[in-house]
Amino acid sequence: MRLDIAPILSALRRHRITSTLLVLQIALTCAIVCNAVFLVSDRLHWMHTPSGIDEDRIAAIRLSVPGKGVDIHSRAETDLATLRALPGVEAASTINSLPFSGRSWTTGIRLDLSEKVPRADMAQYYGENAGQLLGAKLQEGRWIRPDEYAWIDDVATKRVASPHVLMLTEPAARRLFPGKSAVGQVIYMGDEGYRVVGVVRWLASAEGNRQTIGEAILTPFRMVPTYGAGYVIRTAPGRAGEVLAAAAAALKKVDPRRVVTEKTTFAEIRSDFFASDRALAAMLTGACLVLLAITALGIVGLASFWVAQRRRQIGVRRALGATRGDVLRYFQTENFLLATMGIALGMVLAYAMNIMLMLHYEVPRLPWGYLPVAALTLWLLGQAAVLAPALRAAAVPPVEATRG
């Protein structure tokens, strides 16, 4: 029994429908698995978006706002002094949002007051020394100086003039001032012009998609919790969790009537933000494994059927001198041929499916690299699945030729 492909093909032609179904199944599996694995890797990539900050050193606390008649500035300063005095706390500030926290504050940006429509909506970081405290890296220019910060409520109620400086992240700078340095340029938030004094390399915003997540503005405002900000502390590396509990307790001691509404480490914030992506990735991975298992089961089922159908024929071949190895190889080659047809069709389907996903969802183009991996997987899966029925076929004794 030679490993001739022609006789195998002619045998397959005799059960054309079952073979076609198997090819179709392998093709669909190939297409779905390619796309699903691609979506998973795409999500994993997104989940690893850098924040640009010292993630293992940051924790945040939010409190209910104090009752009436409390001086919000001195209260904020007392709180911050309390936090800074705690062992393990290296720095503390009041910041409106953190990367990936979902609490996004955005403002329309104009480069000229004559622009009717703002050219971008950008995320804002409010809070004294927010960039340094979080651990963002300065790329160009300088940080906002301590004397340039003003209390947000004073500015909002026009008790003091707005300090007209700000910083941009590098992606924001590149979008607003492509091809030139942003430092020294002026941008407008509302009717107020602000001069860019520095650019930080990367600081992810609280919310956004892949294109906009890195675009943010650091403003020269000192925040107070009544304006919706929380306290953020910086600790030694890896100690954010343990210091956090003490910090929350200390703040509560300042005014026991306040309630801690949120107490999180940055690790938890990141984990929450990407929770649904993680869930989707897990779901798709599970679905792929199940799908491969079903296809393997289908191959086992059909191969068993073919072996059972051809027992007498196999017996005849064996009586005519075919070895067990020949019979085994026959079924393995048959499966290889079917898998190859399925994979070829599957690649076309995979691209069709990818185009459909690209049209309806924010899915990028499927890279070629997935196809050889999917092909190899399906070939191996087919060979493994067909092994048991093929061994059963190889075990058919030559004497079977005389039966029936």
Add this chain to the structure above:
Amino acid sequence: MGTEFSYYLEMAVRSLRRNPVLTALMVVAIALGIGACMTTLTALHVLDGDPLPGRSGSIYMPRIEPRASDASNEVLRPDQLTWTDGMALLHAARATHQALMVGGEATIRPGDPGVDPFIMPARFTSADFFPMFGAPFQFGQGWSAADDEGRAHVAVISDALNARLFGGANSVGRSIQVNDTSLRIIGVLAPWRPVPHFYDLNTGAYASPEDIYLPLTTARATQLPRAGGIQCWSTGSTEEALMESAPCAWLQFWVQLDSADAVKAYLAYLNDYVHVQHASGRFELLKPAELTSVKGLLDEKQVVPGDVRLQFWLASAFFVVCLVNTVGLMLAKFLRRAGELGVRRALGASRRHIFAQLLVEAAIVGLAGGVVGLGLAWAGLGLVRLNPNRSAQLAHMDISMLLTTFVLSVVAASLAGLFPAWRACQVPPGLHLKSQ
């Protein structure tokens, strides 16, 4: 026909028992497909749900463009109102019901000094909130328009808060300490959860309903903290003391309009209002008013997450693979019995009989697949609920999904069996007799 069917049934069960491996493969294939499909369908069904079944069709959100022409933020169709406009529309009372509202936070101080105060989501609204949205009362009732005007210190609390504070007893008439204010409880809601949280998507599309409701006027007078979205323009700032005069939209306003004529009349009224405001110089942009339905708003805000739809499409593709697989396996199974079927044909069974018998067999496989698939879907939903996202927490199977699972499973298996059964019927009666 009855005896014929039970005969098919018997034959089918016997034949399914004869090669249990193939049968098991088919059942597992269908079950996995059904399980994956139903898991995602259920998630979608829950998330895409109608928040107020039977009622949402007559609930609308009036939208007007209150901004000055120097609006720096070109967001069209604002979905909130300013205090000035909200109060004007509320007092005009041109709809069957209307309610002006905003979300908030209530720090509740239990009577027991040993128990820490806790924060609950609150809704500051007006009297019609309860009748308009059909919020069910367990004890007591909502407040009246007079309470709104008088800034009465009254509150309606949720079933959950009532359980937490009063052990579930009728607490109407008792008082509750919220921030620095004492409120008299006048009503306790029965468990109620409109999903999605359509009336204020700013506080989370799948947010739980609030635990304490009180008049908006009272909340403002006692300076309870607000929560939710806010859009400002011109000189608007979020300075709390100025919120009622600031050019900021921060209130949700909903109306109930019971007929197409009422909708038309209300829209005309809204446009009149816009024209008057524009003529007086308050509104600089003259944009026509709109009435957005509940469904319209959910579609516009794309409340159903794209991931859920993506999962649904993948699960459907998955189901197709399972079906193709089942067709192949059934074909293998039916053709393997060519000999037996040939004999039966030779003995006088008509093609129709054989066909019916094989289809019954396929349906049984589908039923078994449905049972196993239901278990898988149940487990799958358990996994979905591990997702800390709020929307995922709602994924539970209900009766309609349970029935759909079975119907889908049996129909799918029968469809998968159609072609193999037809093929098997083509076996000529004589041929296999000879070869035996």
